[in-house]
Amino acid sequence: MGLNDIRDRIALAETAAGRASGSVQLIAVSKVQPNARVAEVLDQGHRLFGENKVQEAAAKWPDFRDRYEGVSVHLIGPLQSNKARQAMGLFEAIHSLDRPKLAQTLGRLAQEMGHCPDLFIQVNTGEEEQKAGVSPAGTDAFVADCRALDLPVRGLMCIPPVDEAPSLHFALLAKLAARNGLDGLSMGMSSDFEEAVSFGATHVRVGSAIFGERAHN
Ligand SMILES: *Cc1c(COP(=O)(O)O)cnc(C)c1O
Secondary structure, three states: OOHHHHHHHHHHHHHHOOOOOOOOEEEEEOOOOOHHHHHHHHHOOOOEEEEOOHHHHHHHHHHHHHHOOOOEEEEOOOOOHHHHHHHHHHOOEEEEEOOHHHHHHHHHHHHHHOOOOEEEEEEOOOOOOOOOOEOOOOHHHHHHHHHHOOOOEEEEEOOOOOOOOHHHHHHHHHHHHHHOOOOEEEOOOOOOHHHHHHOOOOEEEEOHHHHOOOOOO
16 A cells, blocks of 8 residues: 555545545654655645644654745644644644633634644544543543634544544544534544545544554654
């Protein structure tokens, strides 16, 4: 597999779902990949990437941004409040807004800095203890709180439990987004992005299917 195959498969999934072509954005998850591999994907013309750690993104992306026009990097992993300021300068979007304290910090920084990346609220659709995210039952209230802070909430994000059918989680996330008037749905990874597209994903996060297996996470 590789970038072009994944693009083709997304296009087919869009058509199969009766969705407009180009309605799904492919986030190439470049975490842990060697810079030479990331450069290959940039050289193929791809410009949207995902990273799960602030430090790793800070080490990798300023240099690539100097060398390539139009790069966009999204944070898809957990964000500590004390790294929020740095993250706001590094990413065009943050997919891991998952708790009130982080919302307050981002709201304060957004006022101070006069800008804020696009935000996706992470929902713990499987209600797993070890996983980040707001509960499905708490999502409506949290969206409202974020809006009251003037935060640019664009959508919802989920990472389904590994041992369950993802479709139930994609359907739930789509339902929660629709009833909150949110268009963005960040869902689907290497193993299930086509299914996510069929449930309305606007952003799929695909790593290993593009870059090959990671040595570690
Ligand atoms: C690593 C990661 C991905 C990509 O996973 P693959 O299975 O390699 O496609 C997607 N989303 C998040 C939040 C990740 O941490």
